Amino acid sequence: MAPASSPSAKGKRPHGPASPAKAAKRARVDSTGRSSTTTTPPPRSGRTSWSLRMSEAAQRTTNPIRAIVDNMKVAPNPDKPVISLALGDPTVFGNFNLHASCVDAVKKQLDSYKANGYPPATGMEVARDAVARKYSTPEAPLTSKDVILASGCSGALELVIGALANAGQTMLIPRPGFSVYATIADSKGIKYKYYDLDPSKNWEVDLDHLEAQIDETTAFILVNNPSNPCGSVYSAAHLRAILDVAERHYLPVVADEIYADMVFSGQTFTAMAQLTSTVPVLAVGGLAKKWLVPGWRMGWILIHDRADAFKDVRVGLQKLSQVIIGSNSLIQAALPEILHNTPQSFYDETNAQLERHAKVAMELLGKVKGLKVVVPQGAMYCMLGIETDLFKDVKSDVEFTEKLMAEQSVMCLPGQCFKYPNYIRIVLCPAEDKLREACQRIAEFCDHHRK
Ligand SMILES: Cc1ncc(COP(=O)(O)O)c(C=O)c1O
Known part of the structure; x- marks a missing residue:
């Protein structure tokens, strides 16, 4: 649930000066070369330095997908080209184009x-x-x-x-x-x-x-x-x-x-x-x-x-x-x-391609021990349950996605991005051959890590 007050703000200074504004002494040299010091009163704003912090609204605002994915920091396997099943953007793979x-x-x-x-x-x-x-x-x-x-x-x-x-x-x-x-x-x-x-x-x-x-x-x-x-x-x-x-x-x-x-x-x-x-x-x-x-x-x-x-x-x-x-x-x-x-044919073709992709994913992942597949009915995604008790060294959805990336260069989003641990989400948009290869690599990964 959303925090009642921002925990990240705890212990941190609100907007304002770093310390109480003090009168500043300044040295001056006049036209005859004589030096003197003058006292400048503190500014009315009370600010004496560039002490800038983001607003509380900005502190409260986080996108969990970014927070989780950016923290993963795993390098892909250099021997396998990366296939991303993470992005819900149908345009990035080149096989879905506007009319x-x-x-x-x-x-x-x-x-x-x-x-x-x-x-x-x-x-x-x-x-x-x-x-x-x-x-x-x-x-x-x-x-x-x-x-x-x-x-x-x-x-x-x-x-x-x-x-x-x-x-x-x-x-x-x-x-x-x-x-x-x-x-x-x-x-x-x-x-x-x-x-x-x-x-x-x-x-x-x-x-x-x-x-x-x-x-x-x-x-x-x-x-x-x-x-x-x-x-x-x-x-x-x-x-x-x-x-x-x-x-x-x-x-x-x-x-x-x-x-x-x-x-x-x-x-x-x-x-x-x-x-x-x-x-x-x-x-x-x-x-x-x-x-x-x-x-x-x-x-x-x-x-x-x-x-x-x-x-x-x-x-x-x-x-x-x-x-x-x-x-x-x-x-x-x-x-x-x-x-x-x-034309209606454009929408029909998009749906038909997505459905073909869903079938490929189900055919390759549906029988993999350790995965619980919920057959998709539309949109462009599918959730796969991870039966962690069947794996010897994969304890969570985040660990599954991290190790999958490191070993098989396949990127998925952990269910935690959607507040649903021990599932992962795959996107069905990549071209059929790429999706097939990604699913085969997921199956191989599961075979390798199962007890
Ligand atoms: C369920 C849902 N609602 C809204 C959006 C946002 O759509 P838009 O890209 O038009 O902002 C998305 C984008 O992925 C989505 O999946």
């Missing part, structure tokens, strides 16, 4: 010389309208007024978390889950509690555990579907059951749907807002994953408020969006074409 129509849409805006100015804080009308048309359904209708654009889905999450919770209030977030939720909350002094996901039920929410976390400080429930890091996709029935909990306690839901529609055969993605006319839902998404352009930093908030409960929050979101104008004008102007001209 040519998206490139043309941005080029067109660049050539027009019309998309270079400041857009409105919540986003251009044409862009918000394009998002609303893309995501509006009869059950959960949207207009451009219900859309706010932000700098990536992370920017959308920052606005949403900041608009819904005061410092000291609590948000409920999934475990295992995407680490940035906690990072944003820490930076704002907002607390959080984790509710458990159950690996034996394809990472469904443990509903009793979720409900047990709710108290008078709870501000909202955050649900991530499809999930990073689990690769799970929830059924409509399960999403309804989560909404029932929210409804019983009058808690709004933040639905992180950045992996919307990225599902494998036999799975259906259901937007949470479609399942309720009573629970207010803020859904966040963006271009990063489905359109394969995370660096374009385009995210959005969809305000679903059929019960008219978000009147004040809506104003709050608008106010917070005015702090910085968070998404760039070029991509905003291109958004109508990006969202509406990208």
Whole structure:
């Protein structure tokens, strides 16, 4: 849980002078060559040196992925080229490319010389309208007024978390889950509690555990579907059951749907807002994953408020969006074409490639003694349980990832990055031959270290 006061600040000086400001004596030589000393009074600020420290908010702000990964400091095996299964960025491997129509849409805006100015804080009308048309359904209708654009889905999450919770209030977030939720909350002094996901039920929410976390400080429930890091996709029935909990306690839901529609055969993605006319839902998404352009930093908030409960929050979101104008004008102007001209075949091919990769990983890792594999249903990740009692010299997920890197040059993220020890997360994005080789090396590593 977020610290009530910053432990890292303990024993350290707050802003201010190193020691009480003293009057300074200065030697002076006048034009006749005579020297004298004058006393300069201490400055009114009380500062007498460059005694600078980061703010308390900066001290509170940590991204656990960076903290854990940067501390690992293991060199790869020089005899094996590094294969990284750690990065959730589909563009780095060269086998997932954006569609040519998206490139043309941005080029067109660049050539027009019309998309270079400041857009409105919540986003251009044409862009918000394009998002609303893309995501509006009869059950959960949207207009451009219900859309706010932000700098990536992370920017959308920052606005949403900041608009819904005061410092000291609590948000409920999934475990295992995407680490940035906690990072944003820490930076704002907002607390959080984790509710458990159950690996034996394809990472469904443990509903009793979720409900047990709710108290008078709870501000909202955050649900991530499809999930990073689990690769799970929830059924409509399960999403309804989560909404029932929210409804019983009058808690709004933040639905992180950045992996919307990225599902494998036999799975259906259901937007949470479609399942309720009573629970207010803020859904966040963006271009990063489905359109394969995370660096374009385009995210959005969809305000679903059929019960008219978000009147004040809506104003709050608008106010917070005015702090910085968070998404760039070029991509905003291109958004109508990006969202509406990208052919369905592009999305289908992305999902088919990810599904093929998931099958390769399952085929090679599913039977490895010492690993517990939870078959992914969508997104671009898979969690592997490490049965530490079956290994002679691997005691934790961090040790597993460190030794795997040192011996096999395969980089994965330890489950601790997602608050879920004794699992590791692998990314399914690398090209099939690279992924196959990485999985073979993981299997070899397990064979080598098993009792
Ligand atoms: C679950 C989840 N939410 C939000 C984001 C942030 O997306 P963006 O890159 O658009 O900020 C990510 C990125 O990996 C994610 O996995």
